[in-house]
Amino acid sequence: MTNQLFINNEFIESKSTETMDIINPATGKAFDTITFATKEEVNEVNEAIEKSKHAQLEWERVPQPTRAEHVKLLIPLLEKNREDIAQLYVKEQGKTLAQAYGEIDKSITFIDYMTSLSMSDKGSVLQNSVKNETIQITKKPIGVTAGIVPWNAPILVLMRKVIPAIVTGCSIVIKPSEETTLLTLRLAELFRASTIPAGLIQIVPGTGETVGTQLATHKDIQLISLTGSMRAGKSVYEHAAQTVKKVNLELGGNAPVLITPYADLDKAVNYIVEARINNAGQVCTCPERIFVHENVHDAFLEKVTHKMTNLSVGDPFNDDTDYGTIINQKQLDSIHDKVKVAVNNGATLVIGGNKLDREGYFYEPTILDHVKKDDRVFKEEIFGPVLAITTYCDFYQVIKDANDTNAGLSSYIFSENLQEVMTANERLKFGEVYANCEAEEVVNGYHAGWRESGSGGADGIHGFEEYYNTTVSYIRY
Numbered sequence: 496m497t498n499q500l501f502i503n504n505e506f507i508e509s510k511s512t513e514t515m516d517i518i519n520p521a522t523g524k525a526f527d528t529i530t531f532a533t534k535e536e537v538n539e540v541n542e543a544i545e546k547s548k549h550a551q552l553e554w555e556r557v558p559q560p561t562r563a564e565h566v567k568l569l570i571p572l573l574e575k576n577r578e579d580i581a582q583l584y585v586k587e588q589g590k591t592l593a594q595a596y597g598e599i600d601k602s603i604t605f606i607d608y609m610t611s612l613s614m615s616d617k618g619s620v621l622q623n624s625v626k627n628e629t630i631q632i633t634k635k636p637i638g639v640t641a642g643i644v645p646w647n648a649p650i651l652v653l654m655r656k657v658i659p660a661i662v663t664g665c666s667i668v669i670k671p672s673e674e675t676t677l678l679t680l681r682l683a684e685l686f687r688a689s690t691i692p693a694g695l696i697q698i699v700p701g702t703g704e705t706v707g708t709q710l711a712t713h714k715d716i717q718l719i720s721l722t723g724s725m726r727a728g729k730s731v732y733e734h735a736a737q738t739v740k741k742v743n744l745e746l747g748g749n750a751p752v753l754i755t756p757y758a759d760l761d762k763a764v765n766y767i768v769e770a771r772i773n774n775a776g777q778v779c780t781c782p783e784r785i786f787v788h789e790n791v792h793d794a795f796l797e798k799v800t801h802k803m804t805n806l807s808v809g810d811p812f813n814d815d816t817d818y819g820t821i822i823n824q825k826q827l828d829s830i831h832d833k834v835k836v837a838v839n840n841g842a843t844l845v846i847g848g849n850k851l852d853r854e855g856y857f858y859e860p861t862i863l864d865h866v867k868k869d870d871r872v873f874k875e876e877i878f879g880p881v882l883a884i885t886t887y888c889d890f891y892q893v894i895k896d897a898n899d900t901n902a903g904l905s906s907y908i909f910s911e912n913l914q915e916v917m918t919a920n921e922r923l924k925f926g927e928v929y930a931n932c933e934a935e936e937v938v939n940g941y942h943a944g945w946r947e948s949g950s951g952g953a954d955g956i957h958g959f960e961e962y963y964n965t966t967v968s969y970i971r972y
Contacts, residue, residue: 500532500700501683503546504693509700515673520589520820521811521855529676532701544715547639547666550694555636555664563613563662565690570603572685580650580681587677588646589820589856590774591811601938602654605954608938609658612959621967629970634963636664637741638717641710643703643731645723646674646822647777652722653682655953657696663962666695668716670707674822676700703727711735718743718962725901725947743951743961745944747876748779748904751897753919754787754795755890755910759931763909764798766933767882772806772818775858776880777826779948780905780927780934784873785884786893792886796864799882800845803860808851808880818880821856830858830879833872837883842866847881868896876902890915898924903945905934926952 499506509530516525554562573580581595588595621630642656649672660667671679679698686696699706707727711719711734720743721731728746735742754763767782787795811819821827831850838844847861861881866873872883887893897906906925910916916930926943927934936942936954943952951961 499680501680501686501696501698503697504687506680506683506687517587517677518823519586519855520822521586523824523855526586527677529673529700531673532699532706541713544639544668544697544713546694547668547697548715550692551636551639551664551666554661554666554692554695557664559617559662559664560613562664563610565692566658566661567606567610568689569658569685569691570606572688573599573603573606576685580678583681584650584675584678585811585819588649588675589811589822591816591819593814594774594819598648598650602651605651605654605938606658609662609959612956613662615956615959625971627972629968629972631968631970633966633968634960635966637962637964638665639668639715640665640718640720640962641668641670641713641716643670643707643710643719643721643723643727644672644675644679646672647774647779648722649675649678650682653679655722655958656720657686659953659959659962661691661695663959665718665962666697668697668699668710670703670710671698671700673700673702703730707731708734711740712737714738716740717964720951720953720961721745728947728949741951741961743953744949745779745942745953746904746947746949747902748781748944748948749783749874749876749900749902750780750905750907750925751784751786751900751923752782752907753893753897753909754785754791755908755912755915756788756790757912757915758791758795758909759911760791760795760798760909762931764795764802766909766931767907768799768802768806770933771882772860772880775818775821777822777878778934779876780936781878782907783877783883784897784900785882786887786897787884789886789888792884796845796862796884800862803862803882804846806860808857808860809853819857821858821879824856826878827856827858830877830881833875833877834861834863834881837863837866837870837872840867840870842870842872842883868899874900890918894919894922898922901947904948905929907934 511530513531517527584595618633718741722745728744806817843864845862847859851857866883905927906923908919
């Protein structure tokens with residue numbers, strides 16, 4: 496049984512009696528048990544957060560390039576432990592081994608990029624209007640921060656929160672997902688082995704209702720960053736208002752895909768399927784709502800059906816597997832319920848629509864055609880290997896239909912017509928627009944949502960600067 500908290504660079508035995516089995520989603524069987532910090536225990540951790548405050552005050556006085564050099568030493572540690580981290584990742588979370596390696600490698604690229612920003616501009620001098628005066632804009636570390644990490648990309652998202660926080664001179668307390676606590680504690684071993692000073696990174700496993708709420712309301716935490724569901728984000732937003740702390744949220748998506756008569760259908764199918772089956776469709780940027788022009792609908796459906804039918808689903812450790820498991824039984828049931836409701840409402844089940852008849856949490860590659868625009872699989876995030884398709888005839892109307900959602904994270908268009916691409920790029924109301932490509936999320940870009948998909952963002956210089964406060968100084972002499 497694992498019952499540890501990572502506090503002040505030490506693994507502390509939890510006193511909690513609240514436990515949860517860790518299930519291998521490929522078998523549906525438990526292979527470990529973890530304990531969660533209770534509300535009372537998190538209160539005891541307040542002393543550790545106080546230590547984090549003192550560590551942060553010393554750390555912010557260290558020159559930023561020096562801070563970055565300490566952080567960059569995580570790269571060889573990740574490279575050295577890449578194999579065993581990936582193995583644990585697959586066992587605990589269920590994505591394929593190739594995808595686990597890919598996330599580790601992208602995390603390494605992210606660390607390399609973020610540490611390169613240590614020499615970036617940290618302010619500016621404004622034109623003065625009074626004689627013998629200098630006006631300066633200065634960016635300063637925001638202080639102690641908190642990060643709530645999801646289960647679907649627990650390494651990359653952890654690094655998205657930890658690395659910019661530490662490089663900019665902040666400290667951070669992490670609440671991992673209950674589903675990937677073991678993996679997060681394994682990464683804590685790397686933090687401990689690094690030269691990053693004690694007290695700057697702390698990890699407290701637990702539920703959102705206990706640990707998440709405590710972090711959101713704690714007076715000494717100046718920024719809380721959550722990647723997760725809209726429900727969780729709204730809860731954090733509400734609790735953070737008590738201390739008016741800065742909130743950074745990356746929540747769910749409901750990405751529309753426009754396929755016009757000018758689309759390269761082979762390219763569209765390859766990119767859509769590749770994105771849809773990434774992590775078995777459990778990615779918030781995945782294509783969700785497929786709008787196909789009526790003139791190319793039949794050709795597109797034939798190609799995408801062929802591609803989806805030939806996917807290999809199963810053992811995530813097998814090199815030939817295209818996608819692995821759904822995270823747990825609850826999510827598997829949710830996917831299946833949405834598919835059944837769509838069929839009952841008149842959608843055509845082209846392929847799939849069933850849980851695989853084997854142990855573990857697997858769902859067939861599924862295509863739903865003629866889906867109604869007000870159906871749950873169009874209005875809600877599916878988070879599974881399901882493509883929901885409808886047709887359109889008017890380009891400007893379909894853009895309005897694409898924007899008709901409370902989400903606003905990612906969107907796609909496939910067209911070789913430059914006017915269509917540029918018009919869609921201008922009018923789609925989403926944080927990301929992907930034209931004729933998959934969801935790249937490059938580390939020097941910006942990953943952010945509109946509407947209920949979030950506030951603030953990650954990646955690039957804009958994500959880096961989320962961890963700064965700004966001071967304007969009027970200096971007369």
